[in-house]
Amino acid sequence: MTQTILYARVSTSEQDLSHQRTQAEKAGFVIDKVVADHGVSGVSTRLAERTEGKRLFDMLRRGDTLVVRWVDRLGRNYDDVTDTIRTFINRGVIIRTVINDMTFDGATKDPVQKAVRDALIAFMAATAQAQAEAVKEAQRAGIEANKGDVTKYRGKKPSYSRDQFQTVIDLLSNGAGASAIAKETGLTRQTILRIRDDQPAAETALVKWGM
Structure with missing residues (x-):
């Protein structure tokens, strides 16, 4: 079976x-x-x-x-x-x-x-590897630029959770629009657009905050 x-x-x-x-x-x-x-x-x-x-x-x-x-x-x-x-x-x-x-x-x-x-x-x-490398590079750049200043390195805490971030990525991949995703996740349309326009940076922010 x-x-x-x-x-x-x-x-x-x-x-x-x-x-x-x-x-x-x-x-x-x-x-x-x-x-x-x-x-x-x-x-x-x-x-x-x-x-x-x-x-x-x-x-x-x-x-x-x-x-x-x-x-x-x-x-x-x-x-x-x-x-x-x-x-x-x-x-x-x-x-x-x-x-x-x-x-x-x-x-x-x-x-x-x-x-x-x-x-x-x-x-x-190849796309998956490129995305992973972009996230790692963003993390390295952030750490190098802000050594010794943990607060500055972490930046502002993300307004979205890991689960919300993943849902946004999934819905974007399926062709959903920002307004529809905002309604589905409870996030603002501006947050959706920020994630859409720079996914590696959005994920890096989660990593910095241990989310």
């Missing part, structure tokens, strides 16, 4: 994972089991080295579906993400993303369709 497993990850133990399941279910996924890692950095730890992430390699069987919010949950960089996706595909596992409902599997035998699939995987993995 096949199963649908949601893999979720948050980088600090204080963050709440429930919104990732909620988003998946709102997108129409029927989740049989959730495998989650708390307090694990996605940019420094490979999936196979995470406490719960490595269980996926033993749990998933041919015909099973692995659901993730986005491909960045499956690795720390371009090579890691693409290798992980191909490993699961070769085992007969179907990978689906909550954002944009992308599906990756090994069902197609047509060389052109396979080329399109692989190119899309590569593009998404």
Whole structure:
């Protein structure tokens, strides 16, 4: 019997994972089991080295579906993400993303369709790595510019929570407008626009405040 497993990850133990399941279910996924890692950095730890992430390699069987919010949950960089996706595909596992409902599997035998699939995987993995590196660079720049002044380094505390930030990103990825997202999250339209226009800076602010 096949199963649908949601893999979720948050980088600090204080963050709440429930919104990732909620988003998946709102997108129409029927989740049989959730495998989650708390307090694990996605940019420094490979999936196979995470406490719960490595269980996926033993749990998933041919015909099973692995659901993730986005491909960045499956690795720390371009090579890691693409290798992980191909490993699961070769085992007969179907990978689906909550954002944009992308599906990756090994069902197609047509060389052109396979080329399109692989190119899309590569593009998404490269985008995920570029975003992660932008966040790290923003953090380094902020720390370097404000050494010795913790208050200045942290800046103003974000008016949004980690869960709200993630919801905004998910809705933006699905094409929702700022006004609609503001109504959905309870945030101001100006806050939505700030997050939209500079996502790395918005996420860096959360990291600085341990959120």
